[in-house]
Amino acid sequence: MQMKPFYVYFLCIIIFSSCNQNTPAKSQDKDQTHLEHPNLILTKDGVNRIKSNLENAPLFKQTLEVTKVEVDAEMANGINVPLPKDMAGGFTHTQHKINYATMQKAGVLFQITGEEKYAVYIKDMLMAYAKIFPTFKKHPVERSYARGKFFWQCLNDSNWLVYTSQAYDCIYSWLPSEDVTYLNKNLFKPYADFISIENPQYFNRIHNHSTWGSVAVGMIGLVMDDDDLVNRALYGLKTDNIDPNAKDNDGGFIKTEGQKAGFLANLDSPFSPDGYYTEGPYYQRYAMYPFMIFAQALHNKKPELKIFEYKDGLLIKAVNALLNLTDADGEFFPLNDGQKGMSIYTSSLVSAVDIAYFYGNKxxxxxxxxxxxxxxxxxxxxxxxxxAIHAGKTAPFLKESINLRDGSNGDEGGISILRHNYNDHSLALVYKYAAQGLSHGHYDKLSFSLYENGDEVLQDYGLSRFVNVEQKNGGGYLIENNTWAKQTIAHNTITQNETSHFNGNFKLGSENHPELYVFNVSEPGFQIVSAKINSVYENSQFHRTLVMFKDSISSNPFILDLFRVTSSERNKYDLPFHYFGQVVNTNFDITTPKTLHPLGSKNGYQHMWVEGEGNADQGVMQFTWLDNNRFYSITSAANTEDKYVLTRMGANDPEFNLRRDPSLIIRRQAKNTTFASIIESHGTYNPVTEKADNAYSTLKDLKTILETKEYTAVSFKIEAKTYVFILANQDASKQKEHKLNLDGTDISWNGPYYFNTIK
Amino acid sequence: MQMKPFYVYFLCIIIFSSCNQNTPAKSQDKDQTHLEHPNLILTKDGVNRIKSNLENAPLFKQTLEVTKVEVDAEMANGINVPLPKDMAGGFTHTQHKINYATMQKAGVLFQITGEEKYAVYIKDMLMAYAKIFPTFKKHPVERSYARGKFFWQCLNDSNWLVYTSQAYDCIYSWLPSEDVTYLNKNLFKPYADFISIENPQYFNRIHNHSTWGSVAVGMIGLVMDDDDLVNRALYGLKTDNIDPNAKDNDGGFIKTEGQKAGFLANLDSPFSPDGYYTEGPYYQRYAMYPFMIFAQALHNKKPELKIFEYKDGLLIKAVNALLNLTDADGEFFPLNDGQKGMSIYTSSLVSAVDIAYFYGNKxxxxxxxxxxxxxxxxxxxxxxxxxAIHAGKTAPFLKESINLRDGSNGDEGGISILRHNYNDHSLALVYKYAAQGLSHGHYDKLSFSLYENGDEVLQDYGLSRFVNVEQKNGGGYLIENNTWAKQTIAHNTITQNETSHFNGNFKLGSENHPELYVFNVSEPGFQIVSAKINSVYENSQFHRTLVMFKDSISSNPFILDLFRVTSSERNKYDLPFHYFGQVVNTNFDITTPKTLHPLGSKNGYQHMWVEGEGNADQGVMQFTWLDNNRFYSITSAANTEDKYVLTRMGANDPEFNLRRDPSLIIRRQAKNTTFASIIESHGTYNPVTEKADNAYSTLKDLKTILETKEYTAVSFKIEAKTYVFILANQDASKQKEHKLNLDGTDISWNGPYYFNTIK
Structure with missing residues (x-):
């Protein structure tokens, strides 16, 4: 009984592999289509090529073997299709995830190994799903804005369909046609309709959720050759009646009026021309798989769309952007809602890298x-x-300094990464002057984070969530994601009057973004990025400039941070540095309280305990800490009335959801002012030799020597050298000539900045 | 000029290598001695063997090359012998350390490479020291109980002499005799007298300091063939007039009346017959170098002492003990004063391992x-x-469960390590029922710490100090070492009535120690250690039993912790678990305060903020946390009036010296009671796949079912199985028959404990 369809399958290969040699995979007559599968991700030609050259691709062979072990182990557990019950992290949720992942792999194994047991497993599994699919309306948990079928949210159901479509394609030709008809009618078509027509608030928007939704519908549409579904996937639902004020679980608007929807719209809008995805790298990583896998399927079945050339090769650029948005360990920078630890090792990046290689000029x-x-x-x-790896073609992936524009037209701010690579050691500064980033965006304009090798030095907190840890709110977002992680004070940027940027108003945040003022990384020893925004607070203008420059004293560069604020009012400005590790020394006295109180009552301030306070009693503030056996210092030009607040997260956190991380806040009451700071990684500690090398900062006398509407100038000393940096605040043109007299010395230069040593 | 002594040196090799073949290195006639060097650590024979077989010892050759690069780089800086000025971590301190380390290596390089520049360097350096030695009396910093010469404490001066003696030995025969006479008279003899006669409070005691002192004096004595110095080193000063109430900087007594001194006494007393060093592994590691290097020198020059056979091969056992006192990464357990991160990679362990191999049966x-x-x-x-490595003789170093007795006769408690090794994964429980541990001892009887692979799960805080970080109290011990790190509450053991063991009284602590009750690790699936002490508090008796047992549900074992306290009074017992990471879930409600207050006012309690409190509202308390991407749970049988306190270190810490680590405290008011807990490492989290495996404890219904003077019994469920553990409290004999009726079931067994599943 098992052997018959197997022969049939082999016969098909023989017939169609010869047929296909001169006919590229295009939409075929309906009659023939049934016999041509697989044609979605795997193709008959491809499978043949793989089978006959396996010895030349050891990494492929190894992956295949690992996959076989995994699938065989899972198949030994039998078919388990439980009625939906649990949230993320719970049993039924996890089982359904295992099911689609295993089916997808089993499909590949069936095609490549020819072992029919894999096809039988998929068939049995699909029949079990088809059997219970009509027996209930929705998943019983009522927490999602778009409740799913087998999962608590449509998003996971879409995952299921994206993976399962591939498995289905692999056995489509092998299945008796009455089974195909049955499954199409009783499982796949209604499932696709459920995700789209029955959930327009999920399907018909610009969001990573909708990307998954449209790809799910599109993939199964391609398998079934259902053009209606494919068009729905590509272009969205024509009508949806979505309330323009409706919001999703993350607080983002579902859809603004007149907004397009569907796969192509989701490719147009959240991606910038540089391939940056406005939600941030964590969600880009998540969306990358459906984008790339559907593109591959479209390339195979609808080559006339030329999807990989779409928008000047956007998808290939997106993979490159994403790989650049990682630290030295390959972990994604946790901009906006991002869970730390997610990295290039995730399976969606394996797909993305391989697809980008194959379709992107190798x-x-x-x-x-x-x-x-x-x-x-x-x-x-x-x-x-x-x-190609086996053939020795591998070249190192070089992460250099890069500027990635945000916004579908590349005109809504961006992300700049200044990098310094020295032997195997690297320093990376991530400057965020991007747009809001949809519902996963944080209110942190002009913030930055700093990495040394794979370690965070000055952190972006990331999201407040334990993904798939059921005990923590079912693995979903925690309250603290809104009350802390999204707030401005949780980031290394200025909060004015204890109120978050745009007053935490999503609409306002979505309508505004910073503007790049300068970006120049042409000299590795002097790299600069500068951006402005006037809309985060009424009547205030922010302008932050970050310079990464080298001095011969150290193999690490110094980071100069000039944050200029002008306002029509006198305000309280808080500039935090979210460091890690232990305080080594401060040049100001710290008063430590007998009891700890929160720093404030809202906008994230309620989550910070005040562990210590100090006053500016010298012209320069210096703060040295030890983390990961490295000595770091922040040196900052002080105003006499400045306060320094040492805080620790964790106040008003009844569920112990927040990490207990420390921060140093520079607090200043002023109208117009410049925060001038220099950050150094200057020394190391070795706990085995117990040697402390360069435990002291070498920086002295940092001061702001000029603050006018036109210019900001600072000077500082490194050993015997005195440096001066001048920024032209109003004109970034490279040609513009500037002339200044500083302390009796005439200085003239062209372009927006001047940097030099003086006597 | 450079070549002449070089020829002389070669001539000497030829003459004496043939002479020595039949005459083992013993004390020779004074006349010959000058010509025989090196004879301390290197020997002429040894050097020849090394030179002619270098190609068979690639690791030696590599070390030689690395050393050459280091020394050449340092020599390029020239001779720098500054007048003493700075504390540890400061410039002069660091320079003098660099000097002795470089000289020692240069001596070896001179001998093995024959390049005379190394001898010249040592000579010039020694002349510079000899020149300034008589120009000042002591190091200007007055903080040590034994101020040094070139360093702030005699200890560092002893380090200098131990290393420099070796360098001096290497050039002794090369030096013109008038230089030898000059250096002996003006530098080495007075330096040795300074360290010993002029500082009896440093030299004449049982302490790692004195070990260094006696070895310094002994090594230079052996080089100079000064038997007076060698005997002083071996047996101490005959008279010292040390006040028996005097204490050192660490609060330890200098010397008790009638106590012996000198190298042999320091070998007798702090070491147990198992090679455990009573101060703990961190200080054993530090003392190991002088012990081993002097033993090697004595073996070469005074073989009649048979030093490696002393006390049944104690020194070789000590190296084995020390290697066992490490986690999977080779880092020493920070028992007593121990700085975390110190490991087998420290140079003193390189020496110790090599010497132990060579002199200890290979x-x-x-x-x-x-x-x-x-x-x-x-x-x-x-x-x-x-x-031997090159010859392929390497065997894996197996760390198994081990019991190491403390006390010079092995009858003053000890350290037990229960280990579970499974593939590349290991769990290690370190149970401390040791003696006080001299001045570096902590007040933590019957405490334990837990390690998974190289990670701390339940920590011993270690010391409060940043060794050689000058900004932190000159790199010396911090106040918090006494107010926190040494206190009982800083450890995973019971504090009664907020008072440390022995009321923190060093004398009382030194006079008492726990007694081992049971130790049995013969079955890997059921390992047990149990110990008692009646002297930590008046009227109270402590008895703690730790069991590491396997159940088929998990590859990790469970840890059962039975802590029985009996008392004539009703007391407040606090049992902390010093975990790391984030709370995932508790089965009790946590009340979190609006402001944080310290848990108490003294004995370490003043350093703990109360972050949350809960009450026992169920029969079992369960606490689950996530650390290092692993899920852990503590499950504990609850009394109805139990309180749970979640704390964080860092209160009353004006210099930010303490880490902000969390703790869970079980607080119970009772007279006689048993704390019965089970600790599990039950699950993992993968931030790349975002999968939480086994995030829940599988343990249920833990309860104490019998508490009598004779027996303690607990039962608990793991899935469908119910386990019972019974401990006979009063009789540990293996033969003793026991019979009990538990819940209608008759149970009988032989020996101190019973462990089984029941229906």
Missing amino acids: NQQLLSVAKKQNAVQLDETGFAVAE | NQQLLSVAKKQNAVQLDETGFAVAE
């Missing part, structure tokens, strides 16, 4: 990423990667 | 440690190790 730098990932996608793209 | 397991260290001592011992 960039050999991607091969070194694939090598680190130590796995490839089990299709022709992964096979090509494995072959 | 234990091949030590070769794998040497291989990890990736360096050897540059003498015949290190050469033998490198040769």
Whole structure:
């Protein structure tokens, strides 16, 4: 009984592999289509090529073997399709996730190994799903704005359909046609309708959720050759009646009036021309899989769309952008809602890298990423990667300084990364002057974070959530994501009068963004980025400039941070530095309280305990700490009335959801002012030799020597040298000539800034 | 000018290497002695063997090359012998450390490479020291109980002399005799007298300081063939007039009346017959170098002492004990005053391992440690190790469960380590029922700490000090070492009525110690250690039993912790668990305060903020946390009036010296009671796949079912199985028959405990 369809399958290969040699995979007559599968991700030609060249692609072979072990182990547990009950992290949720992941892999194994047990497993599983699908309306948990079927939210159901479509495609030709008809009618078509027509508030918007939704509908549409579904996926629902004031679980608007929807709209809008995804790298990583896998499917079945050339090769650029948005360990910078630890090792990046290699001019730098990932996608793209690695084509993936514009037209701010690489050591400064980032955006304009190698030095808190840890709110977002993680004070940027940027108003935040003023990384020893925004507070203008410059004293560069604020009012400005580790020394006295009180009552301030306070009693503030066996210092030009507040997170946190991380806040009452600081990684501690090298900062006499509407100038000393940095505040043109007399010395230069040593 | 002595030196090798073949290195006629050097650590024979077999010892060759690069780089800086001025971590301190380390290495390089520049460097350096030595009396900093010469404390001066003696020995025969006479008279003899006669309170005691002191005097005595100094080193000063109430900087007594002194006494007393050093592994590591290097020198020059056979091969056992007192990363357990991060990679362990290999029956397991260290001592011992590694003799160093007795006769308590090794994964429980541990001892009887692989799960805080970080109290001990780190509440053991063990009285602590009750690790799936002490509080008796047992549900064992307290009074008992990471879930409600107050006012309690409190509202308390991407739970049988306190360190810490680590305290008012808890490492979190595996404890219904003078019994459920553990409290004999009726079931067994599943 098992052997018959197997022969049939082999016969098909013989017939169609010869047929296909001269006919590229295009929409075929309906009659033939049934016999041509797989044609979605795997293709018949591809499978043949893989089978006959396996020895030249050891990484592919290894991935295949690992996959076989995984799938065989899971198949030994039998078919388990429980009625939906649990939230994320719970049993039924986890089981359904295991099911789709295993089916997708089993499909590949069926095609490549030819072992029919994999096809039987998928069929049995699908029949079980089809059986219970009509027996209930929705998942019983009522927490999502878009409740799913087998999962608590449509998002996970879409995951299911994206993966399962691939499994289905792999056995489509093998299945008796009455089973295909049955499954299409009783499971796949109604499932696709459920995700789209029955949940327009989920399907018909610009959001990573909707990307998954449209890809789910599109993938199964391609498998079933249902053009109606494919068009719905590409262009969205024509009508949806979504209330323009409706919001999702994350507090983001569902849809603004007149907004487009569907896969192509989700490619147009959240991506910038540089491939930056406005929600941030954590969600880009998540969305990358459906984007890339559907593009691959469209390329195979609808090559006339030329999807990989869409918007000047956007998808390939997006993969490159994402790989650049990582620290030295390959972990994504947790901009906006991002869970720390997510990295290029995630399976969606394995897909993305392989697809980008195959369809994107065979960039050999991607091969070194694939090598680190130590796995490839089990299709022709992964096979090509494995072959190329085996052929010795690998080139190192170089992460240099980069500017990534935000906004669909690239005119809504962006992210700049200044990097310094020295031997195996790297320093990366991530400057965020991006747009709001949809519902996963945080209120932190002009913030930055700092990395040394794979370690955070000055952190972005990331999200407040324990993804898939059921005990923590079912693995979903925690209250503290809104009350802390999204607030401005949780980031390394200025909060004015204890109120978050845009007063935490999502609409206002979505309508505004900073403007880049200067970006120049042409000299590795002097890199600069500068951006402005006038809309975060009424009547106040922010202008922050970050310079990464080298001095011969140290192999690490120094980071100069000039944050200029002008306002029509006198305000309280708080500039935090969210460091890690232990205080080594301060040049100001710290008063420590007998009892701890929160720093404030709202906008994140309620979550910070005040552990210590100090006053500016000298012209310069210096703060040295030890973290990861490295000595760091912040040196900052002080105003006489400045306060320094040492805080620790964790106040008003009844569920112990927040990490207990420390911060140093520079607090200043002023109207117009410049916060001038220099950050150094200057020394190391070795707990084995117990040697402290360069435990002291070498920086002295940092001061703001000029503050006018036109210019900001600072000077500071490193050993015997005195440096001067001048910024032209109003004119960023490179040609513009400037002339100043500073302390009796005439200085003239062209362009927006001047940097030099003086006597 | 450079070549002449070089020829002389070669001539000497030829003459004496043949002479020595039949005459083992013993005390020679004074006339010959001058010509025989080196004879301390390096020997002429040894040097020859090394030179002619270098290709068979690649690790030795590599270490030699690294050393050459280091020394050449340092020599390029010229001779720098500054007048003493700074504390630890400061410039002059660091420079003098660099000097002795470089001289020692240069001596070896001179001998092995024959390049005379190294001898010249040492000579010039020594002349510079001899020149300024008589120009001042002591180091200007007045903080030590034993102020040094070039360093703030005699201890560092002893380090200098131990290393420099070796360098001096290497050039002794090369130096013109008038230089030898000059240096002996003007530098070395007076320096040795300074360290001993002029500082009896430092030299003449049982302490790691005195070990360094006696070895310093002994090593230079051996070089100069000054038997007076050698005997002073071995047996101490005959008279010292030390006040028996005098204390050192760490609060330890200098010397009790009638106590012996000198190197041999320091070998007798702080070491137990198992090689455990009563101060703890951190200080054992520090003392190991002088012990081993002087033993090697004595073996070479006074073989009649048979030093490596002393006390049944104590020194070799000590190295084995020390290697066992490490976690999976080779880091020492920070018992008593121990700085975390110190490990087998420290240079003193390279020496110790090589010397122990060479003089201790060539234990091949030590070769794998040497291989990890990736360096050897540059003498015949290190050469033998490198040769053996090259010859493929390496065997893995197996860390099994072990009991190490404390006290010079092995009858003053001890340290037990229960280990579970599973593939590359290990769990290690360190139970401390040791003696006070001299001045570096902490007040934590019957405490334990827990490690998973190289990570701390339940920590011992270690010391409060930043060794050699000058900004932190000159790198010395911080006030918080006494007010926090030494206090009982800083450890995972019971504090009664907010008072530390022995009321923190060092004399009382030194006079008492726990007694081992049971230790049995014969079955890997059920390991037990149990100990008692009646003297930590008046009228109270402590008895703690720790069991590491396996159930098939998990690859990790469970840890059962039974802490029985009996008293004639009703007391407040606090049992803390010093965990790391984030609270995931508790089965009790936590009330979090609006402001944070310290838990108490003294004995360490003043340093703990109360972050939350809860009450026992169920029969069982369960607390789950996430650390290092692992899920852990403590489950504890609850009394109805129990309180749970969640604390964080850092209160009353004006200098920010303490880490902000969390703790869970079980607080109980009772007279006689048993704290019955089970600790599990039950799950993992993967931030890349975002999968939470086994996030929930599987343990249920833990309860104390019997508490009598004779027996303590607990039962608990793991899935469907119910376990019972019974401890006979009063009789630990293996033969003793016991019979009990528990809940209608008759149970009988032999020996101190019973462990089984019941229906």
